[in-house]
Structure formats: C-alpha cells, structure tokens
Amino acid sequence: xxxxxxxxxxxxxxxxxxxxxxxxxxxxxxxxxxxxxxxxxxxxxxxxxxxxxxxxxxxxxxxxxxxxxxxxxxxxxxxxxxxxxxxxxxxxxxxxxxxxxxxxxxxxxxxxxxxxxxxxxxxxxxxxxxxxxxxxxxxxxxxxxxxxxxxxxxxxxxxxxxxxxxxxxxxxxxxxxxxxxxxxxxxxxxxxxxxxxxxxxxxxxxxxxxxxxxxxxxxxxxxxxxxxxxxxxxxxxxxxxxxxxxxxxxxxxxxxxxxxxxxxxxxxxxxxxxxxxxxxxxxxxxxxxxxxxxxxxxxxxxxxxxxxxxxxxxxxxxxxxx
Amino acid sequence: xxxxxxxxxxxxxxxxxxxxxxxxxxxxxxxxxxxxxxxxxxxxxxxxxxxxxxxxxxxxxxxxxxxxxxxxxxxxxxxxxxxxxxxxxxxxxxxxxxxxxxxxxxxxxxxxxxxxxxxxxxxxxxxxxxxxxxxxxxxxxxxxxxxxxxxxxxxxxxxxxxxxxxxxxxxxxxxxxxxxxxxxxxxxxxxxxxxxxxxxxxxxxxxxxxxxxxxxxxxxxxxxxxxxxxxxxxxxxxxxxxxxxxxxxxxxxxxxxxxxxxxxxxxxxxxxxxxxxxxxxxxxxxxxxxxxxxxxxxxxxxxxxxxxxxxxxxxxxxxxxx
Numbered sequence: 001x002x003x004x005x006x007x008x009x010x011x012x013x014x015x016x017x018x019x020x021x022x023x024x025x026x027x028x029x030x031x032x033x034x035x036x037x038x039x040x041x042x043x044x045x046x047x048x049x050x051x052x053x054x055x056x057x058x059x060x061x062x063x064x065x066x067x068x069x070x071x072x073x074x075x076x077x078x079x080x081x082x083x084x085x086x087x088x089x090x091x092x093x094x095x096x097x098x099x100x101x102x103x104x105x106x107x108x109x110x111x112x113x114x115x116x117x118x119x120x121x122x123x124x125x126x127x128x129x130x131x132x133x134x135x136x137x138x139x140x141x142x143x144x145x146x147x148x149x150x151x152x153x154x155x156x157x158x159x160x161x162x163x164x165x166x167x168x169x170x171x172x173x174x175x176x177x178x179x180x181x182x183x184x185x186x187x188x189x190x191x192x193x194x195x196x197x198x199x200x201x202x203x204x205x206x207x208x209x210x211x212x213x214x215x216x217x218x219x220x221x222x223x224x225x226x227x228x229x230x231x232x233x234x235x236x237x238x239x240x241x242x243x244x245x246x247x248x249x250x251x252x253x254x255x256x257x258x259x260x261x262x263x264x265x266x267x268x269x270x271x272x273x274x275x276x277x278x279x280x281x282x283x284x285x286x287x288x289x290x291x292x293x294x295x296x297x298x299x300x301x302x303x304x305x306x307x308x309x310x311x312x313x314x315x316x317x318x319x320x321x322x
Numbered sequence: 323x324x325x326x327x328x329x330x331x332x333x334x335x336x337x338x339x340x341x342x343x344x345x346x347x348x349x350x351x352x353x354x355x356x357x358x359x360x361x362x363x364x365x366x367x368x369x370x371x372x373x374x375x376x377x378x379x380x381x382x383x384x385x386x387x388x389x390x391x392x393x394x395x396x397x398x399x400x401x402x403x404x405x406x407x408x409x410x411x412x413x414x415x416x417x418x419x420x421x422x423x424x425x426x427x428x429x430x431x432x433x434x435x436x437x438x439x440x441x442x443x444x445x446x447x448x449x450x451x452x453x454x455x456x457x458x459x460x461x462x463x464x465x466x467x468x469x470x471x472x473x474x475x476x477x478x479x480x481x482x483x484x485x486x487x488x489x490x491x492x493x494x495x496x497x498x499x500x501x502x503x504x505x506x507x508x509x510x511x512x513x514x515x516x517x518x519x520x521x522x523x524x525x526x527x528x529x530x531x532x533x534x535x536x537x538x539x540x541x542x543x544x545x546x547x548x549x550x551x552x553x554x555x556x557x558x559x560x561x562x563x564x565x566x567x568x569x570x571x572x573x574x575x576x577x578x579x580x581x582x583x584x585x586x587x588x589x590x591x592x593x594x595x596x597x598x599x600x601x602x603x604x605x606x607x608x609x610x611x612x613x614x615x616x617x618x619x620x621x622x623x624x625x626x627x628x629x630x631x632x633x634x635x636x637x638x639x640x641x642x643x644x
Contacts, residue, residue, distance in 0.1 A: 133481075149578075157579065
C-alpha cells in the first residue's frame with residue numbers, strides 16, 4: 001500500500017500534447033511539464049515520450065521515480081480502466097493498447113489508466129469546483145463534448161465501461177441528421193462552423209476583423225472577445241449552443257438528481273460567468289422537479305490542469321483503496 | 323434482524339387501487355388482494371384501507387402479521403425513502419405525510435417506503451425481466467412516463483432523492499411548449515389525445531368502431547387491437563411515441579452504459595414484442611458507442627404485480643441489510 005505522504009504523478013495524454021504533473025501530500029501541484037505527443041511515431045514512441053516528460057517533471061519537482069507512489073494517466077478515447085487498456089483512441093490511432101502494462105514496465109511504479117474526461121471530472125470533484133459535493137456531472141465543451149460522472153463518491157463507468165457520453169445524447173429527435181446530438185449542435189467545432197457559414201452568407205460580424213479575415217483562426221478566445229464586445233452574430237450562435245447544453249444538463253440532473261455540474265473546456269475558460277449564466281437559465285427552465293434548480297452549475301476551477309491533477313488523484317484513490 | 327424464511331408484505335399504492343401481496347422465502351407471491359384507495363377520504367382513511375387490505379391478504383395467505391418480517395410500499399409521487407415520508411403525491415393530494423411511521427404504528431412491523439416506479443423497477447430487477455443484470459433502467463409508459471434506476475446493484479435515488487424522472491427529460495429542444503419532454507410526446511395520454519385530434523379531423527381509423535364512437539374509452543387494449551389489425555393511423559401515432567421512447571432510452575444507456583432496460587406499462591403488456599421492436603430499432607440507431615446496441619431491451623415480466631413484488635423485495639433487501 002502507498003504511503004500517504006508520497007507524491008503521485010498525473011499525465012494528461014492528448015492527441016497533440018502530453019501534460020505531466022507531480023502532486024504532493026496536500027494534493028497541490030509541485031511541478032508541471034509538457035511535451036508534444038507526436039502520435040504519428042506510433043504507440044511505443046509515444047510511451048517513450050511519456051517516460052521522457054515524466055523524467056523531466058520529476059527533475060523539476062526534485063523527486064525520484066522510486067519515491068513516487070503511483071502514476072495516473074487520462075487517455076483520449078474508450079478505456080478499460082480495470083485492465084489499463086486503451087480500447088480505442090481515434091486521435092492516437094490506438095486500438096486495444098495495454099498502456100498501463102507498458103508504462104509499468106518502463107517506470108516500475110503502479111499505473112492507473114482512465115478516460116481523459118473521467119480524469120478531468122475526478123480532478124474537479126477532488127480538488128476543484130466540485131469538491132463540496134458527493135455527486136456530479138463534469139461536462140467539457142471543446143472540439144467535441146465529453147462528460148464524466150461521479151456517483152456515490154466514485155467515478156461511474158457503467159457495465160460496459162463507456163458511461164458519460166453526454167455529447168452523443170439526442171436533444172432534437174425531430175431534426176435532420178447531423179442536428180440531433182448535443183455534440184453536433186453545441187461543440188466549439190459546430191459554433192465555429194455555424195459562424196463561418198453565416199459570415200460567408202454576408203451576416204455582419206466582428207469575427208472577420210478579429211481573425212484578419214482568416215476564419216480558420218477562430219478559437220475560444222476570439223469567440224469570447226466577440227461575445228463580450230457585443231457582436232450580435234456571435235451572441236446568437238453561442239446562445240444557441242448554451243441552450244442545447246443547458247437542456248442536456250437539465251436532462252442529466254433530472255435523471256440522476258445531482259447536486260452539482262462542473263462545466264469546462266476552452267470556451268468556459270474564456271467566457272466564464274456569462275457562459276455559465278446562459279446555460280443556467282435554460283437549465284432552470286427545463287429541470288424537473290423544479291426544486292432541482294438549486295443544483296449548482298459552476299465553471300471548472302482547475303482549467304487546463306484538471307487532467308493532470310485528476311489523473312494523479314485518481315491513482316491515489318485507487319492505489320490507497322487497494 | 324429479519325429471518326430469511328419469514329414472509330414479506332408488498333403494497334402498491336395507487337390513486338385508484340391499493341394492491342397487496344405476500345411473498346414467501348422463494349420470493350414468489352403466496353397471495354394477492356386489492357381494494358379501492360378512496361383517496362378523497364383523506365390520509366388517515368387511506369391508511370386504514372391499507373391496514374384492511376393487509377388483513378385480508380394475510381388471511382388469504384394464512385400468515386399472521388406478527389410472523390411477517392416487514393412491509394414495503396410504493397407510493398405515487400416524491401418520496402423520502404430514508405425517512406419513510408411521502409413528500410408530494412398529487413393523485414392522493416398528500417404533502418409531507420409520514421406514511422412509514424403511521425403504518426408502523428398500525429401494524430407493528432418494520433415499514434419501507436419508496437416511490438412506486440422505483441419499487442416496480444426493483445421488482446423487475448430482483449424477480450422479473452432484469453434479473454440477470456447488475457444495472458438497469460425501468461421505464462413505465464402509462465398516463466405519464468416514469469423511470470427507475472438500479473446502479474451497482476442498488477436502487478439509485480440521487481442526492482435530492484428524485485432520480486429516474488426520464489419522462490421529464492427534453493428530447494425535442496427546438497419544439498414548441500408541450501412538445502419537448504418525453505412524457506408530453508409519448509405517454510399513453512398523448513397517444514390517445516393525438517388519435518382523438520386526428521380522428522376528429524377526419525383521418526380514417528378503426529379506433530372509432532372499436533370504441534363504439536366514444537373516443538374517451540380508448541385504453542391500451544384497444545390501441546393494441548387497432549395496431550395489430552393494421553390500422554394505419556394507430557400505427558403511425560404509436561410509431562412516433564416509440565421513436566421518442568427509443569431515443570430517450572438510447573440517451574440513458576449512452577450516459578450510463580447500461581446492460582439492460584425493462585419497459586413496462588399497459589401498452590407494453592398489450593403489444594409486447596411489436597412495441598419493443600419499434601423502440602429497439604430507434605434505440606440501436608441512436609445509442610453510442612454502437613457496441614452498446616447489445617444492451618437488452620425487454621418487456622416487463624411481472625406486469626401488474628411488479629409493484630407489490632418489488633415493494634416486498636425492497637423491504638427484504640433494506641431490512642436484511644440493516
């Protein structure tokens with residue numbers, strides 16, 4: 001069993017970057033580092049890059065690997081957390097890869113693997129915006145929309161281990177194909193595509209100016225800037241996305257009677273309270289019974305560190321429970 | 323602690339009828355009975371009627387009340403199962419009524435109170451169509467649409483104790499008021515109302531003949547008869563309802579990664595396999611990831627007895643756990 005005062009490593013493995021962090025016994029980050037994933041190099045090369053960023057973050061933290069109690073890692077895609085296997089990660093082009101076993105062989109410490117969104121949700125639950133609650137939904141809006149659930153004080157994976165896929169729930173059953181799921185209606189990808197289409201159809205918007213005419217450069221910060229500067233087109237499109245997100249959150253709270261929802265992702269970090277308010281207004285209109293409108297809807301507190309902190313804290317929970 | 327071989331009482335308290343059952347150590351019904359609720363008489367009168375039907379069902383089963391290990395009761399509405407309080411039951415016009423305490427005073431045995439849909443779901447989980455699974459959604463389509471969840475082998479109530487309200491989830495966020503929630507779109511009430519409107523607008527249908535022209539007499543059996551006799555209007559309207567139910571079930575399975583869904587209620591009992599097939603086809607189209615289409619979708623096995631059996635078995639589980 002791990003000692004309570006040993007540090008833990010957390011890794012957030014993305015298609016583009018590998019982020020690493022070391023947390024101490026107070027669950028705070030001691031050091032962080034990052035490295036490009038270079039997924040094109042294949043599975044073994046990515047494992048070597050994880051080992052490399054682990055070495056450098058341990059150097060920064062002045063901790064030796066033999067003194068680390070364990071490492072948690074969040075991977076983008078379907079994960080069998082019981083076996084430490086990445087079942088399918090589209091961004092990395094991995095299928096049934098035993099990431100836990102490989103990393104354990106390289107580093108010689110216990111490894112805990114889970115899905116990246118689950119790990120981010122766990123971070124917010126243990127050390128972020130959800131830490132005063134026993135149950136919560138974490139929902140992360142980015143190029144896609146992912147969700148994670150904490151029920152009865154533990155991550156909820158479900159019988160087939162895929163729980164939390166709120167982005168793939170139907171919110172508009174009567175709409176045409178491609179306009180039915182939450183992700184298709186409200187991801188940042190969809191917000192940007194809608195704005196592009198409307199601007200190309202000559203709807204006036206400051207977005208063109210803010211991107212110097214290159215609409216492929218629209219990111220969360222630019223969306224937030226246009227929204228805050230009262231750009232009507234951006235406000236309408238973001239308002240629609242918030243409407244679908246608020247309705248989907250209401251559905252989840254209605255089904256699971258939750259006390260707290262943490263909303264994360266780039267747009268949340270850029271827009272903060274204004275974005276949460278748009279979502280909350282719709283949520284309150286739709287949630288049932290009406291008393292559930294007391295459920296807290298809050299912005300992520302850990303932001304970009306939710307994954308590394310959550311991964312480290314998940315390793316801590318799992319290994320200290322064993 | 324209750325002895326394993328003692329019988330348990332189960333009560334399904336409805337707005338119209340009180341159903342009672344006694345189960346033996348093999349979890350099978352020994353005897354059943356029913357009595358009108360007569361909710362107009364008020365809370366205390368209803369408690370006396372519950373005592374009356376308990377006496378008569380125990381007589382039938384040749385069991386004395388002092389030999390009963392406990393009584394479970396499902397009440398229609400919001401229930402605090404921890405305190406045995408009916409928080410709000412619209413059909414009975416009860417608010418914050420301590421049903422558990424009152425019945426314990428009258429009968430002198432331990433009482434377990436829960437919501438009627440939870441209790442029906444528990445019955446199907448323990449002794450019906452869901453008994454080979456560790457987790458399930460029970461969905462009951464009638465005048466309204468109710469749901470219950472078993473997660474990790476236990477009824478899931480959620481932080482605010484209201485979990486399972488699938489009928490109040492949004493499935494058509496862009497539709498007009500009254501056409502957004504599952505219950506508004508797919509309850510038997512809505513199916514009948516839609517048929518009435520269409521028939522009054524001169525759409526041809528056998529329903530008029532089957533009800534001798536009195537459209538207020540449409541019940542599940544008549545709907546099933548018209549559907550099976552190839553009445554096109556009934557098939558279209560029932561098909562639409564099944565579409566929304568299939569999409570809502572897909573949403574729940576996508577979110578919770580469930581292995582089993584049990585569908586109950588009068589229309590399910592009347593139509594059986596044809597109804598389940600309509601629901602399943604939509605479910606398979608929408609569930610994510612696609613591997614979850616292996617989730618079983620099955621008709622209730624206990625039918626009208628799900629409530630009494632479930633209530634008795636819930637009392638057994640709670641009291642033997644204590």
